[in-house]
Amino acid sequence: MNQASRDFEQLIVKWLTPALAVLCVVAIFVACLLGSTPLPLDRVFAAFFAVLIDGGDVGDQLVVWSIRLPRALAAFLVGAALGLSGAALQGLLRNPLAEPGVLGVSATASLAATFSLYYGLVSISPWVMPVAAILGALAATALLAVAAIRRLSVVTLILIGVGLSSFSGAVMSLLMNLAPNPFSLSDMVSWMLGSVANRSFNEIILALPFLVIGSAVLLATGRGLSALTLGEEAASGVGLDLTRQRIATVLGAGLATGASVALAGVIGFVGIVAPHLVRPFVKHDPARSLVPSALLAGLILVIADIGVRLIPTDNELKLGVVASLIGAPVFVWIAMQRRSLHD
């Protein structure tokens, strides 16, 4: 490789994150423009800054601040949490196919949430369901953290994740099987499919602390993921505290994923696709892939959610369904591309 192309590569590495950040802001703004009620640019601006300067239409403010902006923000936060968790878990497990689902965190979180729906606990308070999802995620991460403290191998962690996923799936099927009435069944199904429709700032605020703490833990321990490129033995050889790294990554990904499930239900594959796209631009370094992966995954979900809203269907498509329709084939493609060398 010559100097010129190396310089170009450096330039990409340097500008990738700022460029993605700008695109995210633009996408969220565009999401506020588009929808069933057409709002022209000047009215959206007026509604946006109504807090600062008097003016603008009250109806417009309602559409922007209570419907479109929280929905777009929720899509972004869910995507960012899943992209960050996916990138971190891929670094920890040294496998590009890892994602929050692999460790069973999404499944356990959604099981706990389904429970709260099943027993009608949501009627006590609308916050019961998000809290249940986060507790479910924490239960899964606690189990995984115990496994990590006992220095079980990464393969064992994945197998525990597979077990958690299967068990959660089975219990969930059982609950749907025994659903007392078609309404609670459709409630559960619609939530399991994953969506950010009708999200308010209340739900975002409840999920946000977990999301922020989880993300902070993942970002603070990112450097260790670079060392894990060498394999666990050599990584501890260069000075990585393996046990601490495993606990931090599992806990951080658990918190962030639990918060995302609380906000939007199960949305798969974005945690695999975004890091995969980012990796070649950051020289395949897991640490440097974290922030761009989060931003790109957030961007993908904001755009996908705009698509979901604009596609004219009788029932609005669920974001999780669209994400899987696009993500699952990409997942298979990545798996087919993998060379046995890395296993």
Add this chain to the structure above:
Amino acid sequence: MTDMVVKNLTVKAKAATLVDDASFRLAPKEFVAVLGPNGAGKTSLLRASLGLELISSGSALLGGDETWGLSPAVRARRIAYLPQIRPLAWPNTVRDVIALGRFAHGAALGRLVGPDAEAVDRAIAACDLSQLQHRAVDTLSGGELARMHCARAFAAEAPLLIADEPIAALDPRHQFRILDLIADFVKKGGGALVVLHDVNLAARYATRLIWMNKGQIIADGPPSETLTAERLSEVYGVRATVDGTKVEMDRPV
């Protein structure tokens, strides 16, 4: 006081004794080769000495401190450890992988500055990798990979080095090349403990040989004293003739 001092080290896994009452010392300016058949406990001895494997009894001191009590980063700054080479998870650049040798010094990839960048440059120069430093690791040959891992260990600039079979699966020219690099490291004041399977090369490069069999260290001394036909027959179960540091081996009678 940078020496590694291992005393009466025993490692047990359930009923099996992997390392049995082993004692040795590794000091700067020494090139120590560990010899012994597969399953003799060489890797367990190294890992337990480094504090990576649980010790049943005995002690392993590094610069006066028990290794199991040292934080991984402090230990890594006192001794570089090169385990048996495993494939890398991602196709990173050669320079980035070598920079991971500075992990214990707080270096982050892509933001390599000051002493970290200088140490990486020195290691790249020492291992003759300047032409390859911007290549992706999945484009390297086995010999080039081995050199890169050596550079990674040297980049740590720790006074001691432990390498587990660094020349396994290399062609003869690359075997010499890697051992020359380690010999250079020793000449500059480092101390190296290297697991080898080639008795001829061990006798040629090492200042001391540690012979292991069935978990025990059965001999520890310069090749001139410890390399004998009887020992080769005892340890490897082969017929051998020894002429100075030249060894001829044949299947057992």
